[in-house]
Amino acid sequence: MELNSKIYIAGHRGMVGGAIKRKLEKDGFRNIITRTSGELDLRRQDQVQDFFETEKPDYVFLAAAKVGGIHANNTYRAEFLYDNLMIAANVIHSAYENSVSKLMFLGSSCIYPRLAPQPIAEDSLLTGPLEATNEPYAIAKITGIKLCEAYRDQYGCNFISVMPTNLYGIGDNYHPENSHVLPALIRKFHEAKQAGRPTVTVWGTGTPKREFLYADDLAEACVFLMEKYDGRELVNIGAGEDLTIRELAETVRDVVCFEGDIVFDTTKPDGTPRKLMDVSKLHGLGWRHSTDLRSGIAQAYGDFLRKQFQHMNAMHQ
Ligand SMILES: NC(=O)c1ccc[n+]([C@@H]2O[C@H](COP(=O)([O-])OP(=O)(O)OC[C@H]3O[C@@H](n4cnc5c(N)ncnc54)[C@H](OP(=O)(O)O)[C@@H]3O)[C@@H](O)[C@H]2O)c1
Numbered sequence: 001m002e003l004n005s006k007i008y009i010a011g012h013r014g015m016v017g018g019a020i021k022r023k024l025e026k027d028g029f030r031n032i033i034t035r036t037s038g039e040l041d042l043r044r045q046d047q048v049q050d051f052f053e054t055e056k057p058d059y060v061f062l063a064a065a066k067v068g069g070i071h072a073n074n075t076y077r078a079e080f081l082y083d084n085l086m087i088a089a090n091v092i093h094s095a096y097e098n099s100v101s102k103l104m105f106l107g108s109s110c111i112y113p114r115l116a117p118q119p120i121a122e123d124s125l126l127t128g129p130l131e132a133t134n135e136p137y138a139i140a141k142i143t144g145i146k147l148c149e150a151y152r153d154q155y156g157c158n159f160i161s162v163m164p165t166n167l168y169g170i171g172d173n174y175h176p177e178n179s180h181v182l183p184a185l186i187r188k189f190h191e192a193k194q195a196g197r198p199t200v201t202v203w204g205t206g207t208p209k210r211e212f213l214y215a216d217d218l219a220e221a222c223v224f225l226m227e228k229y230d231g232r233e234l235v236n237i238g239a240g241e242d243l244t245i246r247e248l249a250e251t252v253r254d255v256v257c258f259e260g261d262i263v264f265d266t267t268k269p270d271g272t273p274r275k276l277m278d279v280s281k282l283h284g285l286g287w288r289h290s291t292d293l294r295s296g297i298a299q300a301y302g303d304f305l306r307k308q309f310q311h312m313n314a315m316h317q
């Protein structure tokens with residue numbers, strides 16, 4: 001990428017797209033184009049085609065998606081499949097038709113089989129059944145990967161796919177039901193501390209293991225791979241280490257300084273028992289994460305508090 005290349009970030013108001021935008025701006029890229037979903041609905045083929053014909057971007061980071069945690073994925077199954085299929089199909093096809101130099105498609109660790117051998121290597125894709133709670137989302141994301149491969153094979157397009165692990169950070173979604181576990185726990189522990197409640201309820205058994213990567217680290221990896229990687233194979237992006245949900249809850253409790261107890265609601269689903277990424281390929285290419293979990297959670301909590309403060313100020317004006 002040249003500093004004046006025209007770069008389209010799809011999903012720039014989201015946690016990941018926002019982090020990619022910050023990273024590109026910090027690196028001096030000065031021709032970044034963005035659209036909100038209100039201005040450009042990526043599910044609409046006509047709108048996407050018009051946008052690409054008019055703007056002719058050189059590079060595309062495809063970080064727009066219908067995203068959420070285990071409850072949202074399991075509840076809004078139709079939207080998680082339809083929206084994500086349409087977004088991937090429309091953007092990848094228009095990128096081909098409008099001669100985009102390079103496109104990066106962002107998938108997710110949930111594309112791999114539920115019981116894939118750990119750590120999960122890229123070649124585990126399509127070797128076994130998926131986790132039921134996020135099967136629709138995973139199928140849409142797998143289709144995005146296959147579209148990138150097919151346009152590369154048939155038309156020589158330089159479209160690459162990267163698979164981030166569970167993410168958290170600045171600009172995360174703190175919705176009480178629809179968010180991912182880490183922002184959900186930040187909010188739950190904070191609200192319990194404020195209200196002086198004795199316990200916080202964590203979903204499931206607490207035994208599933210998850211790996212977490214700070215979104216700004218992910219953005220750095222995405223820009224690194226956009227510049228350095230032209231392969232057909234997927235690349236996992238993760239921290240290479242995981243912990244149980246119980247351990248995560250204890251860490252968030254410490255960071256938020258909540259002094260009560262943790263209880264588990266075992267009527268809620270656990271999801272995949274474990275999904276630790278094999279990041280040896282990424283390390284071999286020369287990139288490693290730098291933000292450790294505890295300091296990343298502290299930064300995310302700071303962002304959560306800032307948003308709360310802004311919200312309260314707005315309410316009083
Ligand atoms: N969060 C994670 O833990 C995680 C883990 C692995 C992979 N990923 C991947 O990373 C990418 C970004 O995730 P995120 O966490 O940043 O999600 P996010 O914060 O929810 O942001 C998603 C963005 O997508 C845009 N979008 C959604 N539907 C759209 C539509 N129909 N047309 C146009 N734009 C639309 C939204 O735009 P507006 O704001 O303008 O509405 C939003 O800014 C996704 O591909 C996701 O699969 C995320």
Ligand SMILES: C[C@@H]1O[C@H](OP(=O)(O)OP(=O)(O)OC[C@H]2O[C@@H](n3cnc4c(=O)[nH]c(N)nc43)[C@H](O)[C@@H]2O)[C@@H](O)[C@H](O)[C@@H]1O
Pocket residue numbers: 068069070071073108109110133134137138165166167177178179180181182184185201202203204208210245268269270271272
């Ligand atoms: C990265 C994303 O991972 C998602 O799977 P997945 O890790 O289970 O998604 P999470 O929603 O982050 O949940 C991870 C684990 O945390 C538990 N958990 C405990 N308390 C809570 C809570 O208050 N909220 C939430 N959300 N979870 C909680 C949850 O039961 C599950 O075992 C996929 O559904 C998506 O498709 C996507 O791939």
